[in-house]
Amino acid sequence: MPIARRLPALEELETAHLAAELGSVGAAARELGISQQAASHRIRAVEQRLGLALFTRSPRGVVTTARATPVMEWIGDLLRAAENLAEGVATVSGRGHATVATSMTIAEYVLPAWIMALRAQRPGLEVSVTTGNTDEVIAAVLADEVQLGFVEGPAAPPTVERLPFAEDELVLVVPPGHAWAERESIPQEELRRTPLVLREAGSGTRQTLEAALPGLVPPLVELGTTAAVKAAALAGCRPTVLSRLAVHHELDDGRLVAVPVEGLDLTRSLQVIRRPDRPVRGAAADLLEIALRGRAAPGR
Numbered sequence: 001m002p003i004a005r006r007l008p009a010l011e012e013l014e015t016a017h018l019a020a021e022l023g024s025v026g027a028a029a030r031e032l033g034i035s036q037q038a039a040s041h042r043i044r045a046v047e048q049r050l051g052l053a054l055f056t057r058s059p060r061g062v063v064t065t066a067r068a069t070p071v072m073e074w075i076g077d078l079l080r081a082a083e084n085l086a087e088g089v090a091t092v093s094g095r096g097h098a099t100v101a102t103s104m105t106i107a108e109y110v111l112p113a114w115i116m117a118l119r120a121q122r123p124g125l126e127v128s129v130t131t132g133n134t135d136e137v138i139a140a141v142l143a144d145e146v147q148l149g150f151v152e153g154p155a156a157p158p159t160v161e162r163l164p165f166a167e168d169e170l171v172l173v174v175p176p177g178h179a180w181a182e183r184e185s186i187p188q189e190e191l192r193r194t195p196l197v198l199r200e201a202g203s204g205t206r207q208t209l210e211a212a213l214p215g216l217v218p219p220l221v222e223l224g225t226t227a228a229v230k231a232a233a234l235a236g237c238r239p240t241v242l243s244r245l246a247v248h249h250e251l252d253d254g255r256l257v258a259v260p261v262e263g264l265d266l267t268r269s270l271q272v273i274r275r276p277d278r279p280v281r282g283a284a285a286d287l288l289e290i291a292l293r294g295r296a297a298p299g300r
Contacts (some may be wrong), residue, residue, distance in 0.1 A: 023060075103132070103134050103203065112167075134204040148274050163271060168243050170268070171251075172239060175238075181257040191264075205243060
């Protein structure tokens with residue numbers, strides 16, 4: 001008998017699998033952009049076709065039955081195979097869609113050039129980019145919300161595969177009117193006790209600085225983007241620590257001055273991260289190849 005006659009439709013299987021993952025039919029419906037009634041209808045169709053009760057239901061949601069637990073794993077395998085098929089066809093036809101999450105520094109100063117290079121090869125390519133701090137990017141990769149993540153800072157957890165693609169350097173910078181601008185260097189202890197303008201906790205920049213220089217006093221102000229940190233530092237004539245990628249224009253034109261810190265190494269690895277159990281194919285694989293092609297620091 002043909003497979004199509006023995007199995008539910010792909011959209012029905014996808015709905016059931018999503019409900020199992022989220023523990024809620026309503027949540028699955030919202031994720032798919034359909035009504036809860038339509039989602040329930042699809043799940044009943046799966047149960048009828050397979051002759052198997054998939055869930056036990058309660059006011060708090062749904063739980064996969066013991067008999068259906070291995071079935072859900074097989075459905076997941078099938079859905080991933082279908083995704084690979086769709087992505088492969090898109091690659092052959094010159095289209096494709098990649099989903100990535102990236103920390104702010106890479107999003108602002110590295111990723112755009114990669115995307116433009118990729119689109120020059122494949123004009124029909126689409127790339128969906130989500131930005132956040134390093135912790136948020138790692139969470140998106142682990143939740144399988146994106147195919148690839150791009151982060152900077154201390155090493156990502158062992159639950160993700162890490163592929164370093166460049167080295168970056170954090171630099172202490174001040175506006176020309178600041179007292180440190182004329183100094184050859186400052187000691188670590190002076191920096192440690194000085195309130196700085198910094199990125200928020202959880203950002204790769206903040207994590208790298210705190211790992212290299214523990215015991216910093218609380219920041220003068222915390223901001224969520226590199227551009228905001230630069231603007232605040234310039235407006236208030238305050239010191240900050242940022243990626244050299246992010247401040248090289250301001251250093252070149254004299255709006256900021258780099259101040260060496262005695263004995264402090266603020267180099268860090270820029271990394272691609274992905275789930276080891278999720279092979280990267282199609283447009284995402286092409287983007288990964290561009291990222292790893294030359295392992296020198298971008299923009300240098």
